[in-house]
Amino acid sequence: MKKIIFFLLPLFLFNSCGKIDLFPATSLDIINEIKNYKGEKVVLLNIWALWCVPCVEEFPMIVELGRKNKDLEVIFVSADFEDEFEQVKKFLIREGVEPYSFIKKQKDEAFIEGINPSWTGSLPFVVVFSKNSGSIVDSWEGKEPESRFEVAINIALNS
Amino acid sequence: MHSIIKISIFLSFLFGMELEIGSSMPKRKLVLNDVDGRSISLSDIKGKEGTLVIFSCNTCPWVLRWEDRYLDIAKRYIPNGVSMIAVNSNVARFQGDDSMEEMKKHAKKMNYNFIYAQDTDAELASAFGATKTPHVYLFDKSDKLVYRGSIDDNARDAKKVEEPFLENALDALLANKIIKKTTSKALGCSIKFN
Numbered sequence: 001m002k003k004i005i006f007f008l009l010p011l012f013l014f015n016s017c018g019k020i021d022l023f024p025a026t027s028l029d030i031i032n033e034i035k036n037y038k039g040e041k042v043v044l045l046n047i048w049a050l051w052c053v054p055c056v057e058e059f060p061m062i063v064e065l066g067r068k069n070k071d072l073e074v075i076f077v078s079a080d081f082e083d084e085f086e087q088v089k090k091f092l093i094r095e096g097v098e099p100y101s102f103i104k105k106q107k108d109e110a111f112i113e114g115i116n117p118s119w120t121g122s123l124p125f126v127v128v129f130s131k132n133s134g135s136i137v138d139s140w141e142g143k144e145p146e147s148r149f150e151v152a153i154n155i156a157l158n159s
Numbered sequence: 160m161h162s163i164i165k166i167s168i169f170l171s172f173l174f175g176m177e178l179e180i181g182s183s184m185p186k187r188k189l190v191l192n193d194v195d196g197r198s199i200s201l202s203d204i205k206g207k208e209g210t211l212v213i214f215s216c217n218t219c220p221w222v223l224r225w226e227d228r229y230l231d232i233a234k235r236y237i238p239n240g241v242s243m244i245a246v247n248s249n250v251a252r253f254q255g256d257d258s259m260e261e262m263k264k265h266a267k268k269m270n271y272n273f274i275y276a277q278d279t280d281a282e283l284a285s286a287f288g289a290t291k292t293p294h295v296y297l298f299d300k301s302d303k304l305v306y307r308g309s310i311d312d313n314a315r316d317a318k319k320v321e322e323p324f325l326e327n328a329l330d331a332l333l334a335n336k337i338i339k340k341t342t343s344k345a346l347g348c349s350i351k352f353n
């Protein structure tokens with residue numbers, strides 16, 4: 001019996017660590033998801049794609065920010081095509097994102113305008129929402145150092 | 160550290176300022192080096208009917224998906240008096256994937272039938288407020304911006320395009336008609352300024 005458990009345990013652990021629900025979402029779905037955290041947590045929205053090198057480079061740093069800050073909810077939205085669904089899932093599992101995440105299911109222009117009209121469409125795109133009011137504290141396009149994230153999160157925690 | 164953040168915020172604000180419709184073409188005398196070894200400016204290549212500037216690069220998957228349409232647009236509109244240039248402003252990659260040598264190879268491989276040039280210090284991209292590739296700017300014969308944004312609404316498949324934004328703008332420009340949709344948006348790779 002011990003031998004069976006010994007052989008099955010790694011398999012169980014692998015399966016239990018390798019699950020994520022990936023939901024196709026419109027900009028409205030994302031905005032509604034963000035609203036759920038108003039008054040409870042700062043929200044950091046990160047829109048990324050597998051093909052976007054700077055997105056992938058800064059991804060682990062953002063995951064870590066979410067892990068170490070209990071008052072922060074990180075919402076990742078993949079802008080990859082829907083037929084890259086499985087690759088996106090694999091990436092998210094590898095990066096330790098759980099228990100669910102999102103993938104864009106809307107035409108670019110409507111999605112961009114719905115998320116934030118000031119966004120030009122360049123990736124990565126980050127928006128930080130305040131804990132109490134849920135309003136936008138900061139947003140930026142392109143890769144930024146961790147310090148930029150920390151400053152925005154700190155402002156969002158107190159506003 | 161705080162000064163770095165302030166600069167960063169300032170730059171993102173600056174780069175977020177896209178050129179407004181009706182604006183005059185900025186930096187028209189700025190020298191750009193093209194893949195044929197020429198030093199040119201937007202002023203030098205100005206088209207009789209208009210000038211089309213596309214911020215582009217060698218590797219962005221979004222560019223690669225739209226590139227087939229670059230060729231069709233060049234084929235269709237250059238003979239009608241619209242000059243066309245693709246500008247690479249990815250300064251951070253000029254020693255790698257977006258070097259002049261790689262640009263030459265890319266232009267040859269893809270049979271570019273338009274000018275492909277390097278924006279040495281990304282001055283043109285900064286002046287235009289361009290943030291991504293591809294990012295399209297169409298000027299009329301008076302060098303006023305008449306359209307800004309994306310090529311169409313389907314990067315993935317030219318056959319499934321529902322709104323050919325740029326072609327509609329070009330057709331209206333050449334027919335001396337009002338351009339109904341002067342701006343559009345699509346996803347793209349960020350320009351690598353530094």
